[in-house]
Amino acid sequence: MKADRLKRRPTSIDLLFGSLLVAVLCNVILNIPVGIGTVSTGMLWMLGAIDFRGIIFLWLLLMLFRLATSLHVASRMLFISLSMLISATNYIKISYLQIPLLPSDIEFLGEMDLFVQLVNPWLLVFAVAALVSAVSAGFLADLRLFKTAKPDGREVKKTTAIRILATICLVSIGLASLKFHSVNNPLRYAVESTGKGWAAWSQIDNAGINGFIAATLYNMPTTGMRIPEGYSEKRMRELVDEYGKDAMLSAADKSNEEWNIVLILSESVGEIRHVPNISLSSNPFPNLDQLTEENWGGTLLADQYGSGTSNMEFQVLTGGSTGFFAPGVSSAYQSYLADLTEAPSLSGWLKTIDYRVIGMLPDERGRYKRPMVYEAMGFDEFESLDRFRYDKKIERNTFVADSEVFAGVLESIESTSGPLLANVLTMQNHVPINDWYQEPIKVSGEVDELTGKRIGMWSRGLEYSDQALKEFLDELETLNEPTAVIYYGDHFPGIMSKEFLNKHDPLTFRTTPVLLWSNRENDSEPQVFSRISASTLVPHLYQMLGLELPPYYEFLLRIEREVGTVLREGVYTNRGELLRFEDLNSAQQKLLNDYQLIQYDFSLGQRFALDELWYKWQPMAPAS
Numbered sequence: 001m002k003a004d005r006l007k008r009r010p011t012s013i014d015l016l017f018g019s020l021l022v023a024v025l026c027n028v029i030l031n032i033p034v035g036i037g038t039v040s041t042g043m044l045w046m047l048g049a050i051d052f053r054g055i056i057f058l059w060l061l062l063m064l065f066r067l068a069t070s071l072h073v074a075s076r077m078l079f080i081s082l083s084m085l086i087s088a089t090n091y092i093k094i095s096y097l098q099i100p101l102l103p104s105d106i107e108f109l110g111e112m113d114l115f116v117q118l119v120n121p122w123l124l125v126f127a128v129a130a131l132v133s134a135v136s137a138g139f140l141a142d143l144r145l146f147k148t149a150k151p152d153g154r155e156v157k158k159t160t161a162i163r164i165l166a167t168i169c170l171v172s173i174g175l176a177s178l179k180f181h182s183v184n185n186p187l188r189y190a191v192e193s194t195g196k197g198w199a200a201w202s203q204i205d206n207a208g209i210n211g212f213i214a215a216t217l218y219n220m221p222t223t224g225m226r227i228p229e230g231y232s233e234k235r236m237r238e239l240v241d242e243y244g245k246d247a248m249l250s251a252a253d254k255s256n257e258e259w260n261i262v263l264i265l266s267e268s269v270g271e272i273r274h275v276p277n278i279s280l281s282s283n284p285f286p287n288l289d290q291l292t293e294e295n296w297g298g299t300l301l302a303d304q305y306g307s308g309t310s311n312m313e314f315q316v317l318t319g320g321s322t323g324f325f326a327p328g329v330s331s332a333y334q335s336y337l338a339d340l341t342e343a344p345s346l347s348g349w350l351k352t353i354d355y356r357v358i359g360m361l362p363d364e365r366g367r368y369k370r371p372m373v374y375e376a377m378g379f380d381e382f383e384s385l386d387r388f389r390y391d392k393k394i395e396r397n398t399f400v401a402d403s404e405v406f407a408g409v410l411e412s413i414e415s416t417s418g419p420l421l422a423n424v425l426t427m428q429n430h431v432p433i434n435d436w437y438q439e440p441i442k443v444s445g446e447v448d449e450l451t452g453k454r455i456g457m458w459s460r461g462l463e464y465s466d467q468a469l470k471e472f473l474d475e476l477e478t479l480n481e482p483t484a485v486i487y488y489g490d491h492f493p494g495i496m497s498k499e500f501l502n503k504h505d506p507l508t509f510r511t512t513p514v515l516l517w518s519n520r521e522n523d524s525e526p527q528v529f530s531r532i533s534a535s536t537l538v539p540h541l542y543q544m545l546g547l548e549l550p551p552y553y554e555f556l557l558r559i560e561r562e563v564g565t566v567l568r569e570g571v572y573t574n575r576g577e578l579l580r581f582e583d584l585n586s587a588q589q590k591l592l593n594d595y596q597l598i599q600y601d602f603s604l605g606q607r608f609a610l611d612e613l614w615y616k617w618q619p620m621a622p623a624s
Contacts, residue, residue: 429493
């Protein structure tokens with residue numbers, strides 16, 4: 001009567017096809033945010049929702065999890081509940097930043113303040129409670145339906161063997177997922193064997209084309225850059241001979257010591273006036289326009305729409321390009337710079353000639369691993385929100401006003417006896433763009449009501465930033481110390497509806513303003529930039545100030561003149577064309593290959609050419 005002592009077991013049909021139905025459902029749930037929260041055209045997200053790779057991956061995981069735990073109902077409830085929670089979180093991130101969840105986002109779990117600003121915390125509590133309740137109900141159902149009463153020895157051995165084998169398979173899949181980009185990874189081979197290509201230039205498109213699961217695997221941690229073909233000490237010596245100079249600069253060029261340099265990354269400042277067929281009731285940049293006419297300035301091309309702050313900062317400080325990142329790398333800071341003990345950069349160079357180097361950010365300290373990155377780059381100090389003494393806000397805005405950040409910069413300049421490099425990031429215009437201001441700028445034209453309202457509120461914030469910049473530069477004019485400023489926007493905020501975005505050229509929403517300014521007269525004529533790279537801003541500043549450029553900076557300017565702005569998806573040329581890398585002529589491709597070799601050598605390579613192309617590298621004392 002052994003059968004009487006056993007409660008009903010799941011059949012093979014239930015294990016196979018029941019799990020398959022749940023996997024299909026979970027895959028659809030996970031891909032919904034790409035369809036309703038992004039700028040993807042048409043039904044692109046459905047490609048991911050029905051992508052069989054994601055379905056098979058979830059199916060295998062669910063079957064193996066059921067076999068390993070014998071929790072047949074609870075497993076299904078867990079997968080469905082987790083899919084819904086991940087999907088909701090993904091939708092929130094996409095709605096505000098226009099970039100899907102990435103594996104690296106797990107690092108932000110300890111910094112929930114911004115998430116709480118975006119979502120009512122009670123909703124989060126409810127979601128977690130619902131997940132726990134659903135899994136608990138499934139567990140109780142398992143106890144009632146599938147528990148074995150007094151199994152015999154053979155049954156125990158069989159069940160144990162199945163559990164061990166299923167667990168080994170789960171661990172193997174997990175390790176293959178974590179090391180997705182490793183050589184000869186069978187999981188990667190299986191995923192890529194379908195013929196679908198990766199959309200490395202846009203993780204939104206990547207998720208739409210390949211599905212959430214495959215896109216997540218693509219973004220698993222990997223080396224920051226792949227070793228370029230031909231990289232060797234001999235090849236780097238050849239590049240030194242081709243692009244270098246007989247006389248080395250850096251420490252020998254004492255003229256640099258006289259200048260304070262302030263780099264201002266202005267959060268979510270984009271050139272909204274370049275969007276066709278809309279009008280603003282007032283100009284949000286009257287002062288910036290006047291300053292640009294009298295100095296060097298114009299527009300940049302941001303790394304992406306809606307986010308990418310750390311990558312713009314990376315380009316300015318290092319001269320590197322995101323176009324050379326390895327597949328799956330979304331942020332240089334998180335992917336590899338934070339793991340280096342030394343990271344060649346503008347800050348590292350100026351540190352060798354006795355500059356004081358500081359970073360300022362009125363936000364949480366740990367985002368994008370900045371403390372570790374800044375230490376590797378030679379920063380002396382990093383002042384984040386917990387140390388900010390200037391923290392006033394404008395009207396109902398919850399972020400620190402730009403004017404307060406600039407007050408802190410002025411104090412740092414005045415308290416520094418020698419030259420100062422200040423790398424400054426603002427937060428005033430960060431998302432969410434809520435009803436911060438009583439009188440938003442009015443927006444008219446071909447724009448939907450919600451997007452128009454958001455643009456109007458954001459534009460009023462831009463106007464406040466514009467006024468704060470003017471007042472800051474007016475203060476710098478009174479200083480006796482020569483001081484130069486690079487002011488640039490990092491990206492548009494992700495506040496536009498997908499219908500509105502789809503009407504326009506995507507590069508329109510990656511165009512941000514830039515200004516190069518100094519409080520001393522110089523002989524150079526004002527120059528106008530058109531969608532240049534952030535990588536060339538410091539070289540241009542040195543040109544404007546009449547300072548001698550290291551060979552590396554001259555090489556970056558040559559890339560700009562002869563190739564264009566290097567992006568992930570290709571090159572934006574001086575003729576206003578976006579070309580694929582393979583469509584460049586042979587001379588341009590050679591320059592691009594040399595650029596990649598130099599960037600790799602300076603970051604993850606052996607730094608064979610650093611001393612002679614940029615500055616004399618030497619171990620730095622630990623940052624305070």
